[in-house]
Amino acid sequence: MLRNILFIAKKDFVYSLKEKTLLIWLFVMPIVFFGFIGSTTSGFSGNSTQKTNIAVWEAFPGQTEESPIAKQIVYRLQQENLNTIVFNEKNDAEERKYHFENYTRKLWFPKNLQIDFDSGKQIQIQYKSTASGLTQDRDSFFIEKAVYQTIGDFLVFKKLNADAEQTNFDEVNNLPKNLELQVSSAGEKLDIPSGFNQAVPGILVMFIMMIALSSGAQSLFLERQSGVLKRMAASPLTRKEIIMGKWLGKWFITLLQMIYGMLIGWLIFKIYWGNHIVSIILILLLWAAFNSALAVLLGSFAKSEGQVSAIATIFSLLMAALGGCWWPIEITPEWMQSLASVLPTGWVMDSMHELMYFGGQITEIMPQILALAVLSVIAFFSAVKRFRFF
Structure with missing residues (x-):
């Protein structure tokens, strides 16, 4: 039995590698995606030393210079590593690359800021941002801190200069x-x-799924359409041997993708896979097994090549985006982190982050490993039940 399973798996693996399109996606596209996604997400962690821009709107030209309070708030914002760009009706109308509305973070000073402050009236400073998650919380904290520090600075000034008519910070x-x-x-x-x-880890997880569902499911569908599976059913091979052989063949392809991706990540992109590389490999092997079972399942019920391609592409991209393959899930809103915690891609990415970057141990990710193992078994038996020869 095992000999027949390995024979089918080997033939399926070798036959798949004859497809030029698959070879491109196996060996060329991972490098392209690693390089592109890696270079465009280098500042997502929030650890960059680059200053964050904030657009400040003056109610009238020169307000941030003439109004001591406005000027001090801008000064305090700059002390929080924020790069302030001052706008007003005059300079915003000029020809320039970016205008006030183009900025993610915007702060408005009211027209009577200084007058209301001097007379003890309540002042409302408006702030809007399209940032989200931890970035939004950090920005709001810096702005509130700058405002409160300005109030404190004013109290200190009054203590030192009780009789002063003009405020000078x-x-x-x-x-x-x-x-x-x-x-x-x-x-x-x-x-x-x-x-x-x-x-690199995120795109590798995505590619393992994408390769399995697209190439693996499509090859099985074409074999069913062309009558190859029907002829195999008429051979001395048992149904169990054929299904397990097909599943193992898809698993070999994803295994090749995993090994290649990890080597490229190490050699070209200098990725250190951590002290728990054996555990990481175990997680990826389970992930590959799960997707190989999904490939057999998809190839069995699909009714056309277009359906296989559409389901494989949409499902892979959606799972990758929601599971944290494209960006660190730790920087996303809480609802997205909660969603990722119930998705297989989220389990894999959380486990890899824990082992590679957060100093975790294998015992800390056992729930994710067990969940992935159970899901792989469910997917495999579902594929066995739905498998069709014609």
Whole structure:
């Protein structure tokens, strides 16, 4: 029995490698995707030293220079590593690459900011942002901090210059710091992966699924349409041997994709797979087994090549995006993190991040491994039940 299964798997594997399109997707496209996605997501972790831009709208030209309060708020924003770009009706109408509305973060100063402040009236400063998740929380914190610091600066100025008629924060800004806060990590700093550290494992997970569902399912569908499976059913081979052989053949293809992707990640993109590489390989083997079973299942019930291609592409891309293959799931909104926690792609990516970047141990990802193993078994038996020879 085992000999027949291996014979079918070997033939299926070798036959698949004769397809030029498959070879391109196996060996060329991963490098392209690793490079493109890795270079475009290098700043997603939030650890970049590059300043964040914030557009500040003056109610009238020169407000941030003439109004001490507005000027001090801008100063405090700059101290929080924010790059302030000041706009007003005059300069925003000029020909320039970016206008006020083009910015992700926008802050509006009211017209009577200084007058209302001096008279003790309540002031409303408007802020809008299209950022989300941790980035939005961080930006809001910096802006609130800048406003409260400005109020504190004003109180210090009044204490030093009780009789002053004009507010000038220069003296306050140049005061020596009597209190210095030293901050250090209580343990090892865990940085959210970005760039190639995120892209290579994530895209590899996506490609294992995509290769299995597209090439694997389509080859099985074509064999069913051309009568190859029907002739195999008439041979001395048992139904179980044929199904397991086909599944194993698809698994060999995904195994080749896994080995190649990990080697390319290490040699070209300098990915360190961590001290738990054996555990990572185990996770990817289970992931490959699950998708190989899905390929057999899809190839059995599909009614056309177009249906196979559409389902494989849409399902793979959707699962990759929602599971954290394209970007670190840790930077996304809570609802998306919750969704990823119930998706197979989310289990794989969470396990790999934990082992590669967050110092986790194999015991910490056992729930994900068990869930993936159970799902693989369910997918396999579903494929066996739905398998069709014609």
